[in-house]
């Protein structure tokens with residue numbers, strides 16, 4: 020009985036979410052207005068989410084499964100794909116607190132001992148900020164080279180082969196790929212900033228960021244498009260986004276009816 024009720028509620032939620040999605044998509048098509056409640060981290064995949072953008076622009080993934088530290092890092096790399104996923108790197112008290120607020124049990128984080136010093140997976144940066152519990156790290160039995168965070172935010176060095184849940188982090192400020200565009204009124208992106216002889220990806224990204232958009236699309240060497248959605252006509256081969264930019268011929272700025280899509284770094 021209970022299981023049946025849960026299933027009904029879940030179905031209802033899916034229907035509501037789907038209806039909202041349709042309504043949002045329709046609103047964009049009709050008015051060209053930006054969608055305001057996109058979680059940009061969705062592009063990485065299922066379960067990735069932004070937390071507080073005032074603290075970090077990263078995307079985070081909280082696992083449901085328990086893995087050894089090495090397997091957990093491997094899962095983060097696979098799940099993060101082109102967005103550079105690793106076990107989470109915590110750089111501040113604010114980020115540590117934000118993460119602790121999300122968990123009810125202990126998880127792996129990305130610090131580990133390398134030749135006697137603590138380093139982060141991925142960046143290989145030295146661990147500068149830390150939040151060790153009292154009397155930790157104690158390297159119990161000289162066998163604790165990995166790090167877990169408790170739900171209260173404190174850290175402990177732990178045996179790497181223990182099975183724990185884990186937290187991944189990835190970064191979206193990245194090239195997303197080459198995508199098909201179509202003629203009016205079937206443009207993929209929302210707002211055209213027109214032609215420029217100074218066009219570069221960073222220049223376009225900044226303008227779109229300033230205009231309040233999360234994606235920037237560069238097209239045909241000189242056009243910059245801004246949008247909060249992209250991809251309705253599907254991806255294109257990378258070789259079709261290879262026209263040099265007007266502002267810097269060493270960089271590529273899309274192709275003929277092909278957008279090279281970037282994130283702007285803005286999170287709505």
Ligand SMILES: [Ca+2]
Pocket residue numbers: 075077107108109110114188
């Ligand atoms: Ca981080």
Ligand SMILES: [Ca+2]
Pocket residue numbers: 155156157158159163175176177
């Ligand atoms: Ca310990």
